Amino acid sequence: xxxxxxxxxxxxxxxxxxxxxxxNYSSSYSPxxxxxxxxxxxxxxxxxxxxxxxxxxxxxxxxxxxxxxSETSFHLxxxxxxxxxxxxxxxxxxxRNFNKFYFGSGTKLNVKP
Amino acid sequence: xxxxxxxxRHKVTETGTPVTLRCHQTxxxxxxxxxxxxxxxxxxxxxxxxGVKDTDKGEVSDGYSVSRSKTEDFLLTLESxxxxxxxxxxxAISESTGRDEQFFGPGTRLTVL
Numbered sequence: 001x002x003x004x005x006x007x008x009x010x011x012x013x014x015x016x017x018x019x020x021x022x023x024n025y026s027s028s029y030s031p032x033x034x035x036x037x038x039x040x041x042x043x044x045x046x047x048x049x050x051x052x053x054x055x056x057x058x059x060x061x062x063x064x065x066x067x068x069x070s071e072t073s074f075h076l077x078x079x080x081x082x083x084x085x086x087x088x089x090x091x092x093x094x095x096r097n098f099n100k101f102y103f104g105s106g107t108k109l110n111v112k113p
Numbered sequence: 114x115x116x117x118x119x120x121x122r123h124k125v126t127e128t129g130t131p132v133t134l135r136c137h138q139t140x141x142x143x144x145x146x147x148x149x150x151x152x153x154x155x156x157x158x159x160x161x162x163x164g165v166k167d168t169d170k171g172e173v174s175d176g177y178s179v180s181r182s183k184t185e186d187f188l189l190t191l192e193s194x195x196x197x198x199x200x201x202x203x204x205a206i207s208e209s210t211g212r213d214e215q216f217f218g219p220g221t222r223l224t225v226l
Contacts, residue, residue: 044203046214099210
């Protein structure tokens, strides 16, 4: 069965410092992986996705993630945090047939001035 | 923004009453999904549809039913609402398979007293 674990429920960084949000997945096949962002009282927006092409995936707003099969990880990074990055981030894995999606429990990112 | 609307946006109801939530899309996307979002759980898939009259269960389908009689509409019904179904419900659409981006609606906040 597939599952996804976000290792930190809360991350706090200072503006201008790097961001690292960690995600590990479990599956017996090569899944599609996604990162979504949810700003307060808003819907979800896709940041980036991995679908078996390049292992380093670039997304919107300067975010990127690296698919590491040997570590079953898909960590999200950004070189320099901005105040507008404060939000909740979700790592998502697809099922084998790419019909269903499984969300991590979310990581809330706080950016301090 | 993808054309997805949800109605109602807010609803308060009493235990034991039936409730129907509507998701409407103008994108002509094949796949539609219903999720619930609860603190500490991320989003969990309730049901999804891969075409008109074609639906399947997600990981938390008990107590919910769905119908899709037209490409643009996907209805979620709580036959007899319980307090445990108090949540924020999101509809999402996707053009084809789970390798594609999902676009999310604005959400419906449901409170069952």
